Amino acid sequence: MSKCDHSVFYRQSTAGTILLVVYVDDIIITGSDYMGISSLKSFLHNRFHTKDLGQLRYFLGVEVNRSKKGIFLSQRKYIPDLLVDTRKLAAKPCSTPMVPNVHLMKDDSDPFDDPDKYRRLVGKLNYLTVTRPNIAFAVSVVSQFMSSPTIKHWEALAQILCYLKGAPGLGILYSNSDHTCVECFADADYTGSKIDRRSTTGYCVFVRGNLVSWRSKKQSVVSRSSAESEYRAIS
Template structure:
């Protein structure tokens, strides 16, 4: 049995309904709880359970955002961000009410819990919450117009899923024109179910695209290890090493080969967690063509 607790909201999951009932009775006797029955709404996330699996979305939350910012009747956009768009902290004019932008970005960040396709766009927007400009607000409004086209879109987790982890790691080298830092992106699947994803600017500047890819691999490996710890707590153990796909063969070679010392001595030690986990058999690195990683 597992409990997910956020302040005074509790979600209980388990394989023994009698044990769950005993737990609820104990909690009610101790704290006086209110039993809301089977899962259907939790922290703004709507859940629909069937024999086929679990579907989660944030339709109500999305519609509330659209209504608050006046986009209920807006023309939908096909993508959350314009292809090739590069935001800057210097272009445009400063906003008179920056708190409006900050509030919107905060709401969009929470929406990425069920909408992984807006993660990159929101990551770009979140870099400018300190001093937002009108160009940043326009980009945020495009995300809203994209959401207008599919407010109920979410995630589906089938009831019968293969007990296997696999991930995809990628990076966008020197994509930030102001700092020349790269962006890490990854997604991890449990069977066919997407369970973890992230887009984040790397902490340091990478001297090559291979180094940026290797740093992205290191971040992905750390997430895989955390997921394995979580699965172990739930008494679930994958039968094989986690397959990790990357479209940079040199980055894979760094992770598998201890001979590249001269070329990689400037990379921080913490990045070499990839080598350690390959050696331990936790992950298995695989090459994948770049065109097959494009969503």
């Protein structure tokens, strides 16, 4: 079992690697030990009467497409459901997930009349960042007003939905390459939050040229200089 994620199990042998990912009653099995994978599937079927659905195409809202370029992950089918639930299917698409140079505040307008609806939508958008790192910053901003959202905060959520409508098929491509390095890029603004003057860190990690991890999060303390905020982002 993986020490980093208790839902991931692996076995390394001379024949190759086997990875098994479990989420409730859904399982993904992959790796380079094909004989071992076949034996594992037979074992699971005999013990638990599992059903082999074949090559992975759809898992927990994530669509998997294969081509000569590699494996493409997207949530193309997930986005229309969001637009229907929020009655934004007929909304006009926009080119950015946030209005430039607009800073959201705690009490910048009247309270939103359905805070639970706001929280549910923010949760769904957080899940969408699994394949859409381009909305990670915008979602992290609207997530800061879960306790008492206002009408202006809801309008910011609507902006993200309109952006998604304009490009529902975007996702992440994982391809095989000769690039063997592990690279990390980090950046931070300086006192970007007008509420508490804290900076926001953004980072992304690439393995063999493929994006595997990313995040946008407000720093835990107030930095006293732009250099300090950058060092905190790196750490």
